[in-house]
Structure formats: structure tokens, C-alpha cells
Amino acid sequence: MPVSLLLIEISVLVLIFNIPFGYWRQDVKRASLQWFLAIHIPVPFIIVVRIFSDIGFHWITYVFLVSTFFLGQLIGGRIYKYRKDRHTVSSCLFMDLMRNS
Numbered sequence: 001m002p003v004s005l006l007l008i009e010i011s012v013l014v015l016i017f018n019i020p021f022g023y024w025r026q027d028v029k030r031a032s033l034q035w036f037l038a039i040h041i042p043v044p045f046i047i048v049v050r051i052f053s054d055i056g057f058h059w060i061t062y063v064f065l066v067s068t069f070f071l072g073q074l075i076g077g078r079i080y081k082y083r084k085d086r087h088t089v090s091s092c093l094f095m096d097l098m099r100n101s
Contacts, residue, residue: 007055007064014049015068015075018042022076023093034091039073 025038046065055061076093083089087100 006053007061010049010053010055011064011068014042014046014065015072017045018069018072019076019079020093022073023080024076024091025073026077026080027089027091042069 021038021042025035028034028038046069050057050061050065079093080089083096083100087096089096
């Protein structure tokens with residue numbers, strides 16, 4: 001598989017993986033332990049994906065993966081704000097989707 005296609009696939013995976021953590025981060029106090037965990041728990045996952053996918057640690061991979069990491073966090077936070085105006089929400093995106101669907 002070409003590296004560029006693999007990099008795009010992994011970037012999408014990182015984006016999707018970070019959305020629930022951004023949702024969680026939006027519901028907790030800034031700079032608290034939970035806020036810190038919501039940001040940093042996905043990092044080991046991304047490192048493992050980088051190692052096992054053989055995309056390496058080249059500078060261009062950082063651009064893609066860091067961008068999608070923060071974009072996933074941002075999208076998760078926006079989903080939280082959107083749902084908060086319309087539904088009763090908790091810190092867990094999956095539970096809120098099951099409860100309010």
C-alpha cells in the first residue's frame with residue numbers, strides 16, 4: 001500500500017478515535033485531571049498505530065497526525081456543545097447517543 005494512502009487512512013482513524021475524547025474534555029473543568037486525561041489518553045494509541053503501520057516518524061506524518069488529533073478533539077467538543085443545547089448530556093458520547101436516539 002502506498003505510504004500516502006496509508007497516512008491518510010491512519011489520519012482518519014486518529015480523527016475518529018479522538019472525537020469521543022474531545023467530547024469528554026468539553027464536559028470537565030479545564031486543567032483538571034480528567035481534562036488532562038482526555039487529551040493524553042489517545043497519544044499511546046497513536047504511537048502504537050505509527051509503529052505497527054510502518055509510516056514511521058517523518059516530519060510530514062507529524063503534520064497529518066497532529067492536525068487530525070486536534071481536529072478530532074475540536075469536533076468532539078463541538079458535538080458536545082451542539083447536543084448540550086438539545087439534549088441532556090453526560091461526559092460519554094457513546095452513552096449519550098444510545099440514550100437520546
